[in-house]
Every structure is written in structure tokens, then in C-alpha cells.
Amino acid sequence: MSLLNDFLLACxxxxxxxxxxxxxxxxxxxxxxxxxxxxxxVLKTDLWKLKEALEEIGYFYLHNPRLGxxxxxxxxxxxxxxxxxxxxxxxxxxxxxxxSTIVFExxxxxxxxxxxxxxxxxxxxxxxxxxxxxxxxxxxxxxLDWHYLNEEAKKLNIKLGEGLINxxxxxxxxxxxxxxxxxxxxxRINDLxxx
Amino acid sequence: MxxxxxxxxxxxxxxxxxxxxxxxxxxxxxxxxxxxxxxxGELEQRGWVKVRNREISLSEKAxxxxxxxxxxxxxxxxxxxxxxxxxxxxxxxxKGWEHxxxxxxxxxxxxxxxxxxxxxxxxxLHTGYQTPSACISYVLERDKxxxxxxxxxxxxxxxxxxxxxxxxxxxxxxxxxNISVNGVQxxxxxxxxxxxxxxxxxxxxxxxxxxxxxxxxxxLTVPEELTNVVA
Numbered sequence: 001m002s003l004l005n006d007f008l009l010a011c012x013x014x015x016x017x018x019x020x021x022x023x024x025x026x027x028x029x030x031x032x033x034x035x036x037x038x039x040x041x042v043l044k045t046d047l048w049k050l051k052e053a054l055e056e057i058g059y060f061y062l063h064n065p066r067l068g069x070x071x072x073x074x075x076x077x078x079x080x081x082x083x084x085x086x087x088x089x090x091x092x093x094x095x096x097x098x099x100s101t102i103v104f105e106x107x108x109x110x111x112x113x114x115x116x117x118x119x120x121x122x123x124x125x126x127x128x129x130x131x132x133x134x135x136x137x138x139x140x141x142x143x144l145d146w147h148y149l150n151e152e153a154k155k156l157n158i159k160l161g162e163g164l165i166n167x168x169x170x171x172x173x174x175x176x177x178x179x180x181x182x183x184x185x186x187x188r189i190n191d192l193x194x195x
Numbered sequence: 196m197x198x199x200x201x202x203x204x205x206x207x208x209x210x211x212x213x214x215x216x217x218x219x220x221x222x223x224x225x226x227x228x229x230x231x232x233x234x235x236g237e238l239e240q241r242g243w244v245k246v247r248n249r250e251i252s253l254s255e256k257a258x259x260x261x262x263x264x265x266x267x268x269x270x271x272x273x274x275x276x277x278x279x280x281x282x283x284x285x286x287x288x289x290k291g292w293e294h295x296x297x298x299x300x301x302x303x304x305x306x307x308x309x310x311x312x313x314x315x316x317x318x319x320l321h322t323g324y325q326t327p328s329a330c331i332s333y334v335l336e337r338d339k340x341x342x343x344x345x346x347x348x349x350x351x352x353x354x355x356x357x358x359x360x361x362x363x364x365x366x367x368x369x370x371x372x373n374i375s376v377n378g379v380q381x382x383x384x385x386x387x388x389x390x391x392x393x394x395x396x397x398x399x400x401x402x403x404x405x406x407x408x409x410x411x412x413x414x415l416t417v418p419e420e421l422t423n424v425v426a
Contacts, residue, residue, distance in 0.1 A: 030359065128400050173314065174331075
């Protein structure tokens with residue numbers, strides 16, 4: 001069974017509140033690229049229940065204080081990374097509180113909001129994050145809550161406009177007329193972002 | 196779009212020294228500003244330079260590539276050239292990348308057409324690490340119309356907006372060297388490595404995964420890391 005299935009079953013069994021972040025959270029927008037790994041926000045009070053449930057099915061636990069995460073490792077399947085404090089500066093309670101449920105392949109998944117996904121990915125700033133942000137903007141630029149994005153970016157000291165414009169340079173190869181799309185997105189980002 | 200030429204290499208050379216204006220670059224390279232505008236536009240489209248407030252600088256892709264071995268830089272420029280002529284197609288129903296690969300293999304078998312899947316599709320077939328979002332495949336330039344014709348018969352369309360393609364055909368004069376992976380013709384690992392560097396984004400992660408098996412070293416100038424299972 002996949003890491004995602006293991007994680008979902010463990011959360012369901014132990015009644016753990018969670019929100020998926022990372023590439024799996026993009027599922028709410030489109031089926032884009034993912035690795036096997038799972039990244040999730042989990043309430044600190046629920047961590048022990050999740051730990052018990054995952055250890056039962058062969059995962060071992062490591063606390064990584066440097067990266068602020070709890071790692072559940074499986075020798076063959078990969079890693080489930082769990083955050084209980086903040087991700088990219090956004091508090092876990094906020095991420096979970098704003099998450100929504102989607103149905104994917106017959107299962108209910110809780111995913112962080114597209115705005116929060118943008119914020120945590122801007123904070124991470126890796127190449128893969130830029131492409132994921134570009135995909136979100138491509139599909140949702142007019143539907144995003146720009147007031148929330150602008151306010152949170154200010155709090156987190158993130159240069160929103162610059163980060164988003166930088167990200168749209170990583171539109172995937174599957175986009176038609178990428179130059180035209182990039183130009184259009186850049187103009188809208190300039191209109192909608194305040195920093 | 197054509198391949199990078201000596202003028203564009205000169206532009207990249209001067210940009211290594213820092214941000215420049217069009218006027219200064221024109222004077223350094225020795226061409227009229229109108230020519231420089233056009234060439235900068237082309238380099239920007241290919242992701243080699245950034246233009247912000249009339250100032251030109253190297254893009255992160257250019258900065259990363261110029262730190263690599265000469266052999267890798269030349270390889271990336273070569274594969275980038277072969278990925279310029281793209282035909283994007285969208286299926287009538289949402290189906291996964293596996294289905295799109297099956298369609299390409301079926302048409303190839305029934306019509307005797309050559310192909311080799313590339314980029315993210317080949318990367319997944321070689322490594323099983325990062326799932327692809329579409330089937331990306333090289334086809335021969337001379338067969339391009341036949342491929343489109345057969346894909347249209349299967350309800351794929353070319354004119355779609357606001358969605359992403361399910362199949363990307365890269366039209367080339369000769370199909371790159373390839374091998375069969377699980378019954379699918381795939382370009383070599385080395386080529387996938389170069390294609391990932393050319394595409395950047397999640398392509399860089401594909402290149403990093405493959406670099407392990409090739410024994411290649413990527414000098415990273417941007418943050419990126421692999422999970423423990425691969426690393």
C-alpha cells in the first residue's frame with residue numbers, strides 16, 4: 001500500500017486532524033506531478049496517536065528539530081513528514097483550519113488551501129515549489145483570496161509579487177503558449193499583489 | 196526558434212558579470228538596440244535571461260547551467276533545441292499519464308511509427324520516483340501530421356486553453372537513442388538528465404535522481420534536495 005494510503009488510514013483509525021501539504025495538496029486543483037512522499041500538517045495533540053498507528057504498520061519515527069518536522073520512515077516506501085508547529089512560518093492550526101476536503105479516487109483527502117500552499121511553497125523556494133506555484137496560478141489566479149495572500153505574505157515577510165513572478169517562469173512543458181500565459185499571469189500578479 | 200548562436204553566447208557572457216541594460220549590452224556586443232531587444236526576447240522565452248524593469252540578468256536556469264561541466268552545458272543546449280518544436284494535445288476525457296503512454300505505443304505499433312518518450316515520462320519509467328503529468332514523446336518530423344491525424348481520431352484536440360496537455364509531441368529529424376523500459380521506448384537516462392536541467396522546475400528533481408545512477412554531479416545554485424529513500 002502507498003504512503004498516502006497508510007497515512008490516510010492511520011489518521012482515520014486514530015481520528016487525527018490533518019491537512020496535506022506539498023505536491024499531494026495540488027490534487028485539489030489538478031493531477032500534477034508527485035513523489036511518493038507525503039507532507040502533512042497535524043495538530044501537536046494528535047501526534048502521539050498518529051505515531052502509534054504508523055508504528056503498528058512498520059514505520060519508525062524520527063524527530064528532526066532542525067527542520068521542525070517529525071519523520072515517519074518506511075525502508076521501502078519512503079517518508080511521511082509531519083509538521084506540528086508551523087510550515088514556512090504559517091501556524092499548523094491555521095493550515096488545518098483553512099483546509100478543505102476533496103474526493104480523490106474514492107477517498108476523502110484534507111488539503112491545505114491553495115493560498116496556504118502558495119505561502120508554504122514560497123517559503124521553501126525550491127525549483128519544484130516554483131513549478132507547483134505556477135500550476136496553481138495557471139488554474140486559479142482569479143479565484144485566489146488575494147486579500148488573505150497579501151496580508152499573510154506581509155506577516156511572513158515574503159515578497160509576494162516577486163516570488164510569484166519568479167515562479168511563473170517555471171510553467172510546465174504541458175502549457176500551450178507559455179510565453180503568452182507567463183506574460184498574462186505576470187500582469188495579473190502585478191495588479192493583485194501588494195508587495 | 197533557432198539554436199543559441201554566437202551573439203547570444205556573447206550576451207550570456209556579459210551577463211555573467213552582472214545586470215545590464217539593453218543599451219549597455221548593445222554597445223558591448225556591437226549590435227543595434229533593436230537587434231538586442233529581439234535577441235533578449237528570444238533568450239527570455241527560452242528561460243536563459245530575466246527582464247525586470249528594463250534590466251537584464253541571467254535567469255536561475257542560466258546561473259545553474261553555467262556552473263556545470265562544459266559537457267553538460269553543451270548537452271543541455273542540444274536537447275533544448277530538440278524540444279522546441281512542440282505539439283500539445285488534450286484528450287476528451289481526464290485519464291492518467293499511463294493511458295496517454297498506451298495510446299502512443301498502440302499508434303506506434305499499428306501504424307509502424309517510431310517514437311521515444313522523454314523528459315518527465317521517461318524519468319518516471321527509469322526511476323519510479325516522480326510521477327509524470329503527461330506523455331511527452333519525440334516523434335519524427337516527417338510523421339508529425341500522421342500522429343496528429345491518429346490522435347484526433349481518438350478524440351484528442353490541439354486547440355485548448357486553460358488546461359494542460361495530456362500528450363506533448365516533440366518533433367525531431369531523428370529519434371534520439373532509446374531503450375525499451377517495460378515495453379515503452381524511452382530516451383536514455385543521460386538524455387533525461389539533460390532534459391530535466393533544460394526544463395528546470397520539477398525537471399531538476401528528475402535530473403538529481405538520475406544523476407545518482409549516472410555518477411554525474413550537479414552543482415546546485417538553487418535549493419533542492421532528495422528524500423532519503425533516493426539519496
